[in-house]
Amino acid sequence: MNMFRITAAMLALCMSLMSVPVSAGNGNVSGNPEYQVDAPPAYAMVADAVIARPLLIAGTIIGAGLFVVTLPFTALGGGVDRAGQALVVEPGKAAFVRCLGCTKDGYNNHDD
Template identity: 60%
Template sequence: MTLIRTLAAALLLSIGLSAQASDGGSGDPNYSIHNPPAYAMIGDLLIARPLLVAATVIGAGVFIVSLPFTALGGGVGDAGQALVVDPAKAAFVRCLGCIGEGFEQQN
């Protein structure tokens, strides 16, 4: 009887450890999203954010230049979203070091 209990305990322990390792090791899937490592934060601050701010400014300029053509085609909203809003959200609203959709509301 102790052999069965030992095997059952080992099985449950291995299932629990494999589930914990699959989501970043913490047991909480949001932990890996909201707490990136320090090197990701530094790289994001020094490299990605300045590039995203530049992309926002350049995208705004391209949007203004292309506005007459996009207005004729009816795609002003899509062009504004792609050229200005998306880079601005990634630059100013996304959490530092986050890779994915960090600016959307989490429940």
């Protein structure tokens, strides 16, 4: 088979597997609240990895640059903590401290 047919077959296989619903879901058979974690669907994971994460990383880099450029002015106004939080920390947390496809920050995404 040529490379185009192999690539098309692999793409069709991946797309068909992503359309299958996740059987694990949020079914908590044991009753233990530790196992009630957010289980995002495959399409959310793919969109997060391909679209959201690169944009959030770029936003973190741009925000850090803006923070450095505006640092003298924010220091005079006394808002360095708020500016750093809004421009660098929040986009960084959304980009790096979040499971793939999850909507909440952090590693312990429980349904509390």
